[in-house]
Amino acid sequence: MQEREAIKEHFLQMQNRFPGVIGAIDGSHIRIDKPIEDKDLYINRKQFFSIQLQGIVNHGQKFMNVFIGYSGSVHDARVFRESPVYNRLNELCGEDGYLLGDSAYPCLQRLIVSYRDNGHLTRAQINFNQRLSSCRVIIENAFGNLKQRFRQLYHFKLRDIVRMVQVVHACCVLHNMANANDLQLFEPPPDENQPDPDAVNALINMVGDNAIPQDNQQGRELRDEICRQLAAQ
Secondary structure, three states: OHHHHHHHHHHHHOOOOOOOEEEEEEEEEEEEOOOOOOHHHHEOOOOOEEEEEEEEEOOOOOEEEEEEEEEOOEOHHHHHHHOHHHHHHHHHHOOOOEEEEOOOOOOEOOEEEOOOOOOOOOHHHHHHHHHHHHHHHHHHHHHHHHHHHOHHHHOEOOOOHHHHHHHHHHHHHHHHHOOHHHHHHOOOOOOOOOOOHHHHOOOOOOEOHHHOOOOOHHHHHHHHHHHHHHHHO
């Protein structure tokens, strides 16, 4: 309870003054060598083989929850739907808190996401999206710092998926214990999004699109209310 209130206060005191936020959620692809079995399932949209790390972080870029191991072709929203946290959002967020996510996720009462840009967003919605993005960047920074600390995560050379999941989880735990100031000593990050030649010509099918959760009315109404509050500031 005290931790949630401290996180909310941090986001409320930021320049963008976003109310009620207790964390941010996103997914990151961990590059792997071409698997021996079911290799096409591991090809992601950037055309390399990967497993996925879904993370939720607080204002200090510390992981509050991780879910690891789905293949790269699975949609972010499907990973979220299959993760244990999907049914524990009320427990995690409390009575009036919520997570921030990008538009790949559904808009729910406990997960507020940006408006999808259909070319007709209002000025208030554009303002909302910009403020949400500036708050949600903490999860992107957390993933970047995690991989900087544990550079094997840029490209796993292990073959055992179960073992890789265990190592990624251990890295997240150690990241939470690390000193935030040590990153300045590290080398610049490599370009981790280069396509894999073995994956470039493969037919990519996003797995399980029919299992993606949909927005709900309460989530949309809450987002609209926050949008109005931010526009009035």
